[in-house]
Every structure is written in structure tokens, then in C-alpha cells.
Amino acid sequence: MDMGTSQAGCFLFIIALTWLCAAQPSSLFQDNSLEEDFREWLAFIHATSDSSASSMFEQFVQSTHTSENKAGSSDIVSDHVLGKLNKKLADAEKNKRLIMVSQDGSGDFKTITEGLLAVPSKNRIRTIIYIKAGIYSEKIEIPRKKPFITLLGDGESMTIITGNATAGDSVYQFRKVSYVRTYGSATVGVNSQYFIAKNIRFENTAPAPNPGDIGRQAVAFRISGDNAAIYNCSFYGYQDTLYDHAGRHYFKNCFIQGSIDFIFGYGRSLYMNSQLHSVANEFGSITAQKRNDTILSSGFSFVNCCITGSGNVYLGRAWGDRSRVVYSFTYMDNIILPQGWFNWGDPTRNKTVYYAQYKCSGPGASPDRRVPWARELTFEEVQPFLSISFINGKTWLQEL
Numbered sequence: 001m002d003m004g005t006s007q008a009g010c011f012l013f014i015i016a017l018t019w020l021c022a023a024q025p026s027s028l029f030q031d032n033s034l035e036e037d038f039r040e041w042l043a044f045i046h047a048t049s050d051s052s053a054s055s056m057f058e059q060f061v062q063s064t065h066t067s068e069n070k071a072g073s074s075d076i077v078s079d080h081v082l083g084k085l086n087k088k089l090a091d092a093e094k095n096k097r098l099i100m101v102s103q104d105g106s107g108d109f110k111t112i113t114e115g116l117l118a119v120p121s122k123n124r125i126r127t128i129i130y131i132k133a134g135i136y137s138e139k140i141e142i143p144r145k146k147p148f149i150t151l152l153g154d155g156e157s158m159t160i161i162t163g164n165a166t167a168g169d170s171v172y173q174f175r176k177v178s179y180v181r182t183y184g185s186a187t188v189g190v191n192s193q194y195f196i197a198k199n200i201r202f203e204n205t206a207p208a209p210n211p212g213d214i215g216r217q218a219v220a221f222r223i224s225g226d227n228a229a230i231y232n233c234s235f236y237g238y239q240d241t242l243y244d245h246a247g248r249h250y251f252k253n254c255f256i257q258g259s260i261d262f263i264f265g266y267g268r269s270l271y272m273n274s275q276l277h278s279v280a281n282e283f284g285s286i287t288a289q290k291r292n293d294t295i296l297s298s299g300f301s302f303v304n305c306c307i308t309g310s311g312n313v314y315l316g317r318a319w320g321d322r323s324r325v326v327y328s329f330t331y332m333d334n335i336i337l338p339q340g341w342f343n344w345g346d347p348t349r350n351k352t353v354y355y356a357q358y359k360c361s362g363p364g365a366s367p368d369r370r371v372p373w374a375r376e377l378t379f380e381e382v383q384p385f386l387s388i389s390f391i392n393g394k395t396w397l398q399e400l
């Protein structure tokens, strides 16, 4: 998240105050504007979804009944749900190109940067950049004109892409000093469509910011391209680790570490079977979702995930005034602040955000002391958030 330099200090100060003053409401209420908002959302999902969520859901329910509210890996989105790829993607998958990157010289290139340069602009075929085990200190940005790229590693602990840029780093451009900003701090940034990553660790090793520090946001991975699928990857950072910036994304079997707003942006993303690990010293927040009026379709859905670590963290803060985050079947350790959610210091957001849980477990999951504007979803309400229809996955996901 970008905060201008002077704004940021003030912002942190206000946040600190609000944290100290946060009330502990105790009742749950239903609000009409939320209901309306939800209906709008359902209509949107139905208009844009590409498969029937309900049949999948029935299947899902059957399997959860037998496993104590814990969804198994294949319960929610099982194989037969995958559909026919759209033509553009299907064509690209017909031919594949392999580019091998290895630091010992046994591949085509020694750096990922060189491997990427070998992919032509307006690339039209699936291009797998296989990155052999090693620690790669490179700053990577995949341009919009290079779609269909796969970054394939040797394992989440074997192939590591690392960097340490922060938002406040200065750059000299056109004889002027400007700042890298949050967006530009990413160790790996992806702007292209149909990106896949597998078995890679993405890091930003910039030190954890202290309270009041300015310009210390340090992104490990930014995804701004539509239709991205990320499997068995890990993301390590502190403030702003994973910039789920824009587009529809699928994350599965991932590990995401951070302290403040460590999954943030206005992506529309489904996170399956992933671990969210807080390293907050005192306070922090797992998400800062940025949905607003102009990007109504965005939101984060966490299904069958697990929240661990340290600190007192919010499940989310309302970066966007219609911020939307849902956790289902997720284990929450005792690091979640009882109120659960924060309105970013703007009380009008109480009525416009969409923050919910469904059948979560663990000591941090109790709805009893959540803010009154948090929701415990019903069986029907949670449906759109459990299936790959949430991200229109049927026409572009190739693996679940």
C-alpha cells in the first residue's frame, strides 16, 4: 500500500490510537445495506460465473459432514469441475517451450532475468521457465506483453527469488529523485495474463518496520495480471508481503508470511489450503482488501486455510471502503484480535465492508466478540466464496 511519506506517519499514529481505543462490541446485528450489498454481489457472481456452484456445493457439504467441518483438499473444487479452456489459452497450451535457468551453467541461462528476456514480446505459447535450485538475487518484472509464462522451481525451499527493496528507496529518473513506492518494491512483479508459478519461494528480506517507520513497505510478490494460478509457493516478508493487486487469482498450498497488511490489493482471489503466518510483534493485519465502488467484483476468499504465528492481528482492515474478505473452514490460532476487523479509522465503512466467516475453528475463530458488522455466513451465503466460480476459474484453471 502506498502512503506518501508524511501521510504515512500520521496514518500510523491514527491507527495506533484507534487500536488503543477500539471498543469491544458484543452483539451481532443485521443491516439492510449489507443485505443489499450481498444481493448485488450474488447477482454479479451469477451473471459472471461459468458453472453451477450449487452442485459443487452439495458435493462439498457431503464431504464436510464426514470430516468435522474441515474441508479436505479435493472437497471443494474437485477435478471434474474444470472446464474447457478458452480458445486463446488452449491454443497457447498446444505448444510449450522450456527455458532452463541454472546457476551452475548447465541450463540455457544463469539468471531468471536473461530467461525472461528470451521470451518474445507478444508471446503466444506456454513458456515454462524452469529455475533450478538456488538463491536468485534478482528483481523481476514480467511485462504485460509476455503472457503464458510459468515460473517452475525445484521446491519451495530450493528455488528462492530474493530482494530487499522498500517503498521508500529513492530512484533517479529524468534527473529527479522519486521513490520506488510499494508497487515498485516487489521482488517479483507480474503484469501479464495466464501466469503460473509453482514450487518457488519469493522473498523480500528488508527488515521488519518499527512502529512509526515510513516507507518500509516491502513487497515479495505482486500479481497484477488476470488469470494467475500459484501452487506450492511461499511468500516471505513483513509489511505488504503479497500484493494481490488486480485480476483473478488462484492460490493453493501456499505459505504467506508477514506482519502488516500482508495480503493486500483489489485482486479477486481464492486461497485454498494455505497457511497465513503472522510475524507481527504487537499489532498487525492479515489482509487489507481494497474493493470499492469501481471494482465491485474484487475480494479475497480463504478456504481451508490455517492462521498461525505471533502478535495480535486483525483478519482484515478496510483499505477500500467496500473491502470484502471471507474466511471459511479456516483454523485460527489465538493471535486474532477478538474484534476481528478494523474499519481503517472510517466509521462509515462499518456499513459498506463485507467481512465474514463460515465454520472456522481454533481459539481465534470465536464470533462472540467480533465487531457487530462482521458476519457469520449461512450455508447459502457462503456458496459463491467456496467454488472456483468465484474467480471464473473454469475457463482458465488447468489444475486444482
Ligand SMILES: *[C@@H]1O[C@H](CO)[C@@H](O)[C@H](O)[C@H]1NC(C)=O
Residues within 6 Å of the ligand: 137, 163, 164
Ligand atoms: C540488499 O540486496 C542487495 C543486492 O542483493 C545487497 O547488496 C544488500 O547488501 C542488501 N541489503 C541488505 C540490508 O540486506
Ligand SMILES: *[C@@H]1O[C@H](CO)[C@@H](O)[C@H](O)[C@H]1NC(C)=O
Residues within 6 Å of the ligand: 199, 232, 253
Ligand atoms: C504441494 O503441496 C502439497 C501440500 O503441501 C503436497 O502434498 C504436494 O506434494 C506438493 N506438490 C509438489 C509438486 O511439490
Ligand SMILES: *[C@@H]1O[C@H](CO)[C@@H](O)[C@H](O)[C@H]1NC(C)=O
Residues within 6 Å of the ligand: 266, 290, 292, 293, 294, 295
Ligand atoms: C477504486 O479503486 C481504484 C483502484 O485503486 C481506483 O482507481 C478508483 O478510483 C477507486 N474508486 C473510487 C470510487 O474510489
Ligand SMILES: *[C@@H]1O[C@H](CO)[C@@H](O)[C@H](O)[C@H]1NC(C)=O
Residues within 6 Å of the ligand: 022, 023, 025, 343, 347, 348, 350, 371, 372, 373
Ligand atoms: C463502527 O465500528 C466500530 C467498531 O465496532 C465502533 O466502535 C463504532 O462505533 C462504529 N461506528 C459506527 C458509526 O457504526
